[in-house]
Amino acid sequence: MEIQVAGQDVSPRNVTTEYGWLTARSRRSLRGTDNSTHTNESSQAPSNKPRSQAKQRVKAQVLKAGRMPPLPTEDIKIVIRPKVGSSVVTAAILQAAKLSDNEIIKDTVCPNIQLTIVVVSTPDPDHADRCARIRSIQVNGVTHNVNAYETAYEHASKGIILGISLTKTPQQIHNNIVTARNPTALAAKRIASTTSYRV
Numbered sequence: 001m002e003i004q005v006a007g008q009d010v011s012p013r014n015v016t017t018e019y020g021w022l023t024a025r026s027r028r029s030l031r032g033t034d035n036s037t038h039t040n041e042s043s044q045a046p047s048n049k050p051r052s053q054a055k056q057r058v059k060a061q062v063l064k065a066g067r068m069p070p071l072p073t074e075d076i077k078i079v080i081r082p083k084v085g086s087s088v089v090t091a092a093i094l095q096a097a098k099l100s101d102n103e104i105i106k107d108t109v110c111p112n113i114q115l116t117i118v119v120v121s122t123p124d125p126d127h128a129d130r131c132a133r134i135r136s137i138q139v140n141g142v143t144h145n146v147n148a149y150e151t152a153y154e155h156a157s158k159g160i161i162l163g164i165s166l167t168k169t170p171q172q173i174h175n176n177i178v179t180a181r182n183p184t185a186l187a188a189k190r191i192a193s194t195t196s197y198r199v
Contacts, residue, residue, distance in 0.1 A: 076128035
C-alpha cells in the first residue's frame with residue numbers, strides 16, 4: 001500500500017534526535033552478542049544467579065498479570081482509570097454510564113487489578129461514547145474521580161503532539177490534523193487537560 005501526501009520527503013537518516021524526532025519504543029538489541037557481557041556474567045558469584053532469576057520470575061508474573069485478555073479487534077475500547085487508589089467496581093462504572101443490564105449484553109468489561117484500570121470493549125459507538133464521558137463513579141456512597149478515554153484502533157500507530165495551546169478547541173485541533181493532506185491520521189484527542197494531543 002502506498003499513500004502520497006503533500007509535503008517534504010524525509011530520509012531515514014534524518015529521523016534522529018538531532019532533527020527533533022524522539023523514539024517512543026524500540027526493539028532491544030540481543031543480549032550477549034559481545035564478549036564483555038559474557039565476562040561480566042562469568043565473574044559474578046554463583047549465589048547472585050538464583051536471586052536474579054527470582055527477580056526475573058517476579059517481573060514476568062507482574063507483566064503476565066497486567067495483560068488483558070484478547071478482546072474483539074473490531075470493538076471500540078474505553079479505558080477507565082481511577083484518579084484515586086480505589087478498587088473499581090464494574091457495576092459502578094455501568095451505573096455512571098447509565099447502561100442497563102439488557103443494553104450491555106454485547107459489551108465486555110475487563111477489570112485489571114494489577115494496572116488499576118477497567119477496559120470496556122463494545123461494538124456500539126453510543127455505549128463507547130457514554131463510557132468515555134464518565135468522570136466519576138460511586139462506590140459504597142463515596143464518589144471517586146476517574147479518567148476515561150478511548151484507545152486507538154487495534155492496528156493503528158500512535159503519536160503525541162506536544163505544546164498545543166489550551167485555547168484551541170478539540171474540534172479545531174482535530175480539523176487541523178485529520179485532513180486530506182494527512183490521510184493516515186484517524187483522530188486527534190487531548191490528553192486530559194494538558195497541552196499534549198494523542199494522534
